[in-house]
Amino acid sequence: MRALLDQHVLGRIFRFESRYERWRPEIAPGWREEPAREEAGGVLFDLGGHLVDQALVLFGRGDVYSEIALRRAGALVEDDVSVALTHGSGVRSHLWMRCGRG
Numbered sequence: 123m124r125a126l127l128d129q130h131v132l133g134r135i136f137r138f139e140s141r142y143e144r145w146r147p148e149i150a151p152g153w154r155e156e157p158a159r160e161e162a163g164g165v166l167f168d169l170g171g172h173l174v175d176q177a178l179v180l181f182g183r184g185d186v187y188s189e190i191a192l193r194r195a196g197a198l199v200e201d202d203v204s205v206a207l208t209h210g211s212g213v214r215s216h217l218w219m220r221c222g223r224g
Contacts, residue, residue, distance in 0.1 A: 123180060140176060141218040142169040149196050154221075157198040164199035166190065170219040177207055177215035184209035194222050 126132050144165070149155050156163040184207040191202040201222050207215040 127180060135181070135213050138177060138181065138213060138215045139217075140173050140215070142173060142220070143218070144169065144221045146221050147194065149194060155197075155199060164203075165201050165219045165221045166203045166205075168219075169221070170203055170205065170217070173217040173219060174205060174207075177209075177217060181207075181209040181211060181213045181215060184213075184215075 127135070142165075153161045154163050154165075154168050162168075187206045189204045190200045192198075192200055193202045201220065203219045205215075205217040205219075207217070209215065
């Protein structure tokens with residue numbers, strides 16, 4: 123993607139969308155479900171870090187808006203997150219990460 127952007131093959135980019143949706147309807151043991159800071163659990167730190175990094179590498183820094191929720195029964199960490207970035211170039215990235223039911 124970076125090469126295509128550098129070569130201007132795609133034309134002007136207005137919006138970038140990316141998502142990870144993981145099928146895990148039940149809480150499973152392990153760091154991903156732990157609320158302690160040192161565990162860095164939750165879908166934002168797990169899958170979201172990759173999505174945010176991708177948007178920043180492609181389009182640079184920007185202003186952030188996010189919605190974060192715990193949807194699964196018994197969840198102690200966020201499992202449904204959306205992040206919107208408005209990059210300095212005007213590109214808007216819409217990122218979703220979810221761990222739960224379809």
